[in-house]
Amino acid sequence: MVGVKGTSWGNFPRAQQTVRRIDWPGEAVLEGKGTLLPYGYGRSYGDSCLNDGGTLLDVTGSERLIAFDPASGVVRAEAGVSLEQLLAFAVPRGWFLPVTPGTKYVSLGGAVANDIHGKNHHRAGTFGRHVRAFELLRSDGTRLVCSPTQNPGLFRATVGGLGLTGLIVWVELVLRPITSALIDSESIKFANLDEFFALSAESDARFEYTVAWVDCAAQGERLGRGLYLCGNHASGPGPLYASPPPRLAAPFNAPDFALNRWTIQAFNALYYGKQRRKVAEKRVHYEGFFYPLDAVGAWNRIYGARGFLQYQFALPYTGDAGLTKEIFARIAASKLGSFLAVLKMFGDLPSPGLLSFPLPGVTLALDFPNEGARTFALLEELDGIIRENGGRVYPAKDARMSAASFKTFYPEWRRFAEYIDPRFSSSFWRRVTQEAVGDE
Amino acid sequence: MKRVLIIGATSAIARAAARIFAGRGDRLFLVARDAAKLQVTAQDLRVHGAERVDVTVADLDDFARHEALLDEAEGALGGLEVVLIAYGTLPDQKLLEGSFEETEKELRTNFLSVVSLLTALANRLEAQKQGTIAVISSVAGDRGRKSNYVYGTAKGAVSLFLQGLRGRLHPSGVRVITIKPGFVDTPMTAEIKKNALFASPEAVAKGIVSAIDRGRDVVYLPPFWRGVMLIVRAVPEPLFKRLNL
Numbered sequence A: 001m002v003g004v005k006g007t008s009w010g011n012f013p014r015a016q017q018t019v020r021r022i023d024w025p026g027e028a029v030l031e032g033k034g035t036l037l038p039y040g041y042g043r044s045y046g047d048s049c050l051n052d053g054g055t056l057l058d059v060t061g062s063e064r065l066i067a068f069d070p071a072s073g074v075v076r077a078e079a080g081v082s083l084e085q086l087l088a089f090a091v092p093r094g095w096f097l098p099v100t101p102g103t104k105y106v107s108l109g110g111a112v113a114n115d116i117h118g119k120n121h122h123r124a125g126t127f128g129r130h131v132r133a134f135e136l137l138r139s140d141g142t143r144l145v146c147s148p149t150q151n152p153g154l155f156r157a158t159v160g161g162l163g164l165t166g167l168i169v170w171v172e173l174v175l176r177p178i179t180s181a182l183i184d185s186e187s188i189k190f191a192n193l194d195e196f197f198a199l200s201a202e203s204d205a206r207f208e209y210t211v212a213w214v215d216c217a218a219q220g221e222r223l224g225r226g227l228y229l230c231g232n233h234a235s236g237p238g239p240l241y242a243s244p245p246p247r248l249a250a251p252f253n254a255p256d257f258a259l260n261r262w263t264i265q266a267f268n269a270l271y272y273g274k275q276r277r278k279v280a281e282k283r284v285h286y287e288g289f290f291y292p293l294d295a296v297g298a299w300n301r302i303y304g305a306r307g308f309l310q311y312q313f314a315l316p317y318t319g320d321a322g323l324t325k326e327i328f329a330r331i332a333a334s335k336l337g338s339f340l341a342v343l344k345m346f347g348d349l350p351s352p353g354l355l356s357f358p359l360p361g362v363t364l365a366l367d368f369p370n371e372g373a374r375t376f377a378l379l380e381e382l383d384g385i386i387r388e389n390g391g392r393v394y395p396a397k398d399a400r401m402s403a404a405s406f407k408t409f410y411p412e413w414r415r416f417a418e419y420i421d422p423r424f425s426s427s428f429w430r431r432v433t434q435e436a437v438g439d440e
Numbered sequence B: 001m002k003r004v005l006i007i008g009a010t011s012a013i014a015r016a017a018a019r020i021f022a023g024r025g026d027r028l029f030l031v032a033r034d035a036a037k038l039q040v041t042a043q044d045l046r047v048h049g050a051e052r053v054d055v056t057v058a059d060l061d062d063f064a065r066h067e068a069l070l071d072e073a074e075g076a077l078g079g080l081e082v083v084l085i086a087y088g089t090l091p092d093q094k095l096l097e098g099s100f101e102e103t104e105k106e107l108r109t110n111f112l113s114v115v116s117l118l119t120a121l122a123n124r125l126e127a128q129k130q131g132t133i134a135v136i137s138s139v140a141g142d143r144g145r146k147s148n149y150v151y152g153t154a155k156g157a158v159s160l161f162l163q164g165l166r167g168r169l170h171p172s173g174v175r176v177i178t179i180k181p182g183f184v185d186t187p188m189t190a191e192i193k194k195n196a197l198f199a200s201p202e203a204v205a206k207g208i209v210s211a212i213d214r215g216r217d218v219v220y221l222p223p224f225w226r227g228v229m230l231i232v233r234a235v236p237e238p239l240f241k242r243l244n245l
């Protein structure tokens, strides 16, 4: 079972690797030579889901449910089950994901390996907090059930462990009860970053889900203007239907010129200008609330063949918006634009993984069309600010951070490395550690 | 609640169809040759809501077991109602060209074993005057192509057999459905480079279940293959033999 696959969601960087399907739990996973890396739906942006020159273990065919307890909402499922599949099963039964990212095309294994976060981080923390246990297959053939109490070291290494500690076979997850598939949502305009922080302080207490969309092209007075989106699961009985898959897909790479400063500014102005009133309330299906981009299908292709870089950082926040403002100002001044910019306050629930990304504070995620050296220089400059201020950059979205930055962001990396399976590796890991030998 | 027998139940297409039945609360009986795969498949269907799932392990090349496994299924289900035959192998055409032995093996699995099952099934359903038999054939059986003609022969023969059987069973009210998928992204086609013509097993399964619900005779899945095969069949032989298909 062999094929060749080359990209992650950012279409950058490219890599050549053998892809082996893992469709059944008993299959000889670890035969052959060379390095291995599990691969879900490739929704990571950079190279953490790539293994140039090695083998990817495509687990998306391992997607069976193993057990479900309708009383407690505990579900055990093979690691290739996608959040979309889990929602289709759980929502009609009155259960929802405990944590969801901005796309439902993510596997359970991938959700654990990046210890993903969602719009409810301030209430629920990361995905890994809701994982009761998983089974890990190591390259020596051992199968280990890991939980916060059983093999706890391997549990903490594997949650957020970037697929490097072995193959996650199944995951046991605690779902969240719902009585309706609908979300009572509110969107509130804010004029600048000070307003954003004030809104967060106020609405994170009222809403389970909060996130802000920020216009990164706006400068001066309007720096950091945006829309604050919040929501709660509608209470009382309501419809319980999951959603159909998207029809619309961008079937080929759009020409590179489709995305420049002008188109981005136009897009941003349109989005922000859409809402006339300051506050708008709506009851919507969870699909539109959580996964607006899924409706566009392969939207990543609009960035063209050069691909794009996503950048997400987290910074401690102590009531001073100055640093965030400075970062926004630099991005705006660079005119390297961002098609999407998402801003949120993380809560202070501890993340379970040694390499988990979220920390208490503010997080910002943006896309940059890949304009080569200029883009890389800007991101390196931003890394510097993050490094100096106790922040982190998210590996799931990274294709370029330096080894030195990685080691500063994730001081536990050495302890983590002890748990790595000797046969497992990734392009990302080699990039952020092999360089490190030189600058020890 | 329907009683559904699935023969070749660990196939990706069959599993996707079985999930739809399970979601409706149907009662299932599964036959497959690999006990470990069968066990996780059955468990998945139980979690998805099947009223009950029973299984038996059988290599379907073993014709002598066919009557016995139908007895077992009939007993566990409490009668035969819907039967889906879904197993198959996709051989390496080049390899078969050098070996009649291998060719015979493929014809046994993809054609003769199906005939053995259908013969036994047809008599049972004809006697009870109701039921539906759906068999996964293939568009590959619509015309012999040099790249894959042994598989095509087996599937073409299955389609032809089903056509006759449909006529025979029509008066007794038993339905016979020929399912002709095009390319489907399953372990069977893991080695083939994927293109826009590939459908997901879920999409094909939906089509299968809807054909069973509506009692169709012949379905192409996805439906556009009907048109494609109309054209493929219409190409004159003197030209067709020169095509690299």
Ligand SMILES: Cc1cc2nc3c(=O)[nH]c(=O)nc-3n(C[C@H](O)[C@H](O)[C@H](O)COP(=O)(O)OP(=O)(O)OC[C@H]3O[C@@H](n4cnc5c(N)ncnc54)[C@H](O)[C@@H]3O)c2cc1C
Residues within 6 Å of the ligand: A009, A037, A038, A039, A040, A041, A042, A043, A044, A045, A048, A049, A059, A079, A080, A100, A101, A102, A103, A105, A106, A107, A108, A109, A110, A111, A113, A114, A115, A116, A117, A118, A119, A161, A162, A163, A164, A166, A167, A168, A169, A293, A396
């Ligand atoms: C539109 C969009 C929105 C997003 N929003 C968010 C968000 O809000 N929050 C957030 O945290 N992330 C977000 N992401 C990132 C995404 O959630 C993560 O990258 C996720 O891990 C992708 O899962 P995947 O199944 O595609 O895994 P892949 O990208 O294929 O792999 C990710 C990692 O998981 C490992 N892995 C996969 N399967 C297994 C397994 N069975 N065993 C061991 N390791 C495994 C891989 O080796 C790799 O290291 C978003 C991505 C997109 C495209």
Ligand SMILES: NC(=O)c1ccc[n+]([C@@H]2O[C@H](COP(=O)([O-])OP(=O)(O)OC[C@H]3O[C@@H](n4cnc5c(N)ncnc54)[C@H](OP(=O)(O)O)[C@@H]3O)[C@@H](O)[C@H]2O)c1
Residues within 6 Å of the ligand: B008, B009, B010, B011, B012, B013, B014, B032, B033, B034, B037, B058, B059, B060, B061, B086, B087, B088, B089, B109, B136, B137, B138, B139, B180, B181, B182, B183, B184, B185, B186, B187, B188, B189
């Ligand atoms: N995929 C396509 O493009 C495509 C197109 C047209 C038609 N079809 C047909 O669709 C059907 C399902 O195939 P699929 O695509 O779902 O592939 P699949 O997942 O590979 O399933 C094939 C199944 O057949 C089983 N099988 C093979 N020989 C057997 C035997 N002697 N006894 C018992 N079981 C046997 C296999 O069992 P093991 O797992 O134990 O090997 C496997 O479960 C087949 O009839 C195939 O010919 C497929």
